[in-house]
Amino acid sequence: MAYYPTNLSYLMVKQETTAGTPVIPNVAIPMFSESLVTQLNNVQISNMVGLRDMVYKVVTGKRTHSGQLTLRAEPNTAAHILSMILSRGNVSGGGPYTWPFTLGPSGSYTIGIRKGPAEFRYWGVKGSQLQPNLVEGNLLQFQLNVAALGSFTFREVASVSGSGPTVITLKTNYDQVPNKGLVVNDVIEALDVSTGNLLTGTITAVNANGTQFTVTENLSVLTAGDVVYIKPQTPSISLLGDLLWSRTEFRESDTAANALTAAAQNVLEGSNWVLTHEINNDTGEQFAGSADPGAIIHTQGKIELNLSRDLTDGQEQNRFVTKANRAFVIRHFVDTGYEVRVTINSAVPLTDEIALNTGEVSKADQSFIGEFNTSDSQAFDIKVINNLSSM
């Protein structure tokens, strides 16, 4: 019996050409943890039929696919992470390259996560919240909340025909369209339950009937009840340096343009930014006719800033009581020339707490919300400067 250390797992992503149509993910993002899960939400029927049993029958529910990903934070993969939650503009520069992100419709992604023997595939993925978290004193990790339209994990064989090529028909006990998630050129692995043997096949066609797919190889030994899944890929990574606390600067001024070049503030641990782009109903629209969500729709977005600073001359406290807004630019420098840059055009203070404890230095914990700046015509934007000429 095989066992699978979690460090053999991986997370890979790729933006879909058509939103909601799965693709084979090819960009690996090293991850620390994830909780992306398909909830079946099966319905337990409790009815009066002359029996004491509380659960008479369990029927299919409306599925949701959502969770949280904790990922390495570096500029190349940051562009993909941000593409799931914000609108990506045109790249500029000749290397390094600058990718702009603004509040608008995001891309739709396919994510593959290796769990045990299989790659679990989720499509139609969009993000709803992103923030950097500080760990081990200096390393920043991205925490991203996502929701998806559907998933392909394990499917059951109904029948096979042919002996290379082989047409495999899947059962519809999970979904009426069980082959959704598979893509031409995928490599599948099939477990012959009767012998324990594993067979491999490369997909050459995914049938529009929703139940069949074709592989090149002779898999005629498979029978009803055997299990099929996507064979894990061999991941490859293309990363720049990590976002570090020691190379992060919080800059503040009266305007965003001035904040970009202002001196860095003396900001303490516990300070960070939180980007939100809400998804309607949190996990998507549950249309009639399918157990999976039919659409994931972003509604409203905002950016919040939390700052912890030593209490000094009282200017920040005066700005709090007078609701004076300031512009902030948070610059996460990486290596030479690369950066993740968060601009908050008009940050309005919401809270200002100065809690005293004996033997410490007085500090103020403040929270800000980005409001729409009419001069800059935006509340915030994020720029990623990396070495990707195309995405």
Next chain:
Amino acid sequence: MYHYRNISSTTQVLIGFGEVQPGAEIVTEEEIHNQNFERIHKKKEKPQKSKK
């Protein structure tokens, strides 16, 4: 042996193998399944016939 070429635009660190520059070819002992790498099918050279 299997021959592959890095068809992406960036240097890829292939897990279990190492750094591969864009356009570079590698030889592996096992098949790899990675969309950034395209398999290259090498033609076997025909043995030279001796002239009589």
